Amino acid sequence: MIKVENLTKRYARNVAVDGISFEVEKGQIVGFLGPNGAGKTTTMRVLTCFLPPTEGKAEVAGYDVIREPIEVKRRIGYLPETPPLYPEMEVSEYMEFVGKLKGVPRVDLARRVEEACERCHCEDVKAKLISRLSKGYRQRVGLAAAILHNPDVLILDEPTSALDPEQRRETLHLIKELGKEHTIILSTHVLPEVEQTCEKVIIINRGKLVATDTMENLNLRLRGAELVSVEVEGRNGALSHDAVKQKLETVDGVSRVTFKENRNNRLVFTVESAQGRPVRADLARAVVQSDWNLIELHSMGLSLEEIFLQLMASDKAAAGGAK
Numbered sequence: 001m002i003k004v005e006n007l008t009k010r011y012a013r014n015v016a017v018d019g020i021s022f023e024v025e026k027g028q029i030v031g032f033l034g035p036n037g038a039g040k041t042t043t044m045r046v047l048t049c050f051l052p053p054t055e056g057k058a059e060v061a062g063y064d065v066i067r068e069p070i071e072v073k074r075r076i077g078y079l080p081e082t083p084p085l086y087p088e089m090e091v092s093e094y095m096e097f098v099g100k101l102k103g104v105p106r107v108d109l110a111r112r113v114e115e116a117c118e119r120c121h122c123e124d125v126k127a128k129l130i131s132r133l134s135k136g137y138r139q140r141v142g143l144a145a146a147i148l149h150n151p152d153v154l155i156l157d158e159p160t161s162a163l164d165p166e167q168r169r170e171t172l173h174l175i176k177e178l179g180k181e182h183t184i185i186l187s188t189h190v191l192p193e194v195e196q197t198c199e200k201v202i203i204i205n206r207g208k209l210v211a212t213d214t215m216e217n218l219n220l221r222l223r224g225a226e227l228v229s230v231e232v233e234g235r236n237g238a239l240s241h242d243a244v245k246q247k248l249e250t251v252d253g254v255s256r257v258t259f260k261e262n263r264n265n266r267l268v269f270t271v272e273s274a275q276g277r278p279v280r281a282d283l284a285r286a287v288v289q290s291d292w293n294l295i296e297l298h299s300m301g302l303s304l305e306e307i308f309l310q311l312m313a314s315d316k317a318a319a320g321g322a323k
């Protein structure tokens, strides 16, 4: 759905985006991450035809942003960091205005406005002046305006910044809902939000691509192996953690077992597996065959925050080494 190849954007001598390439498939919700000044907004502005690239190529639904901007704009809904709302207009008036700008046919306009407001849960404020709306509602109106022409792709620049936790939660829920019908790229600094909402992440730093992958693959790549937490309890009285540790170590593919804690005679271990060796099923079998109770067994991922910090640190080291 979106294809970016070797995209570069320079502002005078400042390189804001430096030869990045990535693809987004139809129906994905992708988190676009990077520290301040990384080039996220610039990339989004190129994708939405607000800025021409200096070099490289970007395509949306097969249309080129330079050669076919009208086709691209038809397929994209863009919510900039500060939604371009007119405070003196009423919500419905503003929506109709945007609809006309976007070339929604006059006969469809009222219905489209109705639908977009309904989908973005702002139908109850349609008669209100935009200046009277809370930030959360302004965001909803911004989103409703972005989906008014029913675009395939939504590009949302920090859609939850400046919102309180409750409004954030609602906006994310709404984005997830919209993700059922649209391909979405959203930028944010709030990493747990990305973990909850996005299937894939694109991480850039100082204009360069650092990583683009699914959360799961990033985890595996950085960890190199699976990390599993296992909680075991004896059937008749206390267990020795050494005995359990030794047993878990015999499981095929296990590279390391660490005893973590004793929670009221329930023993907690973390187990590392060799790369590409799923061990959870065998661990469960080993515990049960030893006649112990398996209280809990789950895979422990890295948090996106840990992933992000690790990637930034290695990117910094690589840049330092190149100097």
Ligand SMILES: Nc1ncnc2c1ncn2[C@@H]1O[C@H](COP(=O)(O)OP(=O)(O)OP(=O)(O)O)[C@@H](O)[C@H]1O
Pocket: 011, 014, 015, 016, 017, 034, 035, 036, 037, 038, 039, 040, 041, 042, 043
């Ligand atoms: N209009 C402009 N003219 C000159 N330089 C610009 C312009 N817009 C952005 N830049 C520079 O380009 C770089 C990338 O900026 P951009 O706004 O794309 O980053 P960002 O990742 O969106 O950051 P943030 O998280 O702070 O929003 C920065 O160094 C910024 O100073």
Ligand SMILES: [Mg+2]
Pocket: 040, 041, 042, 081, 157
């Ligand atoms: Mg930005």
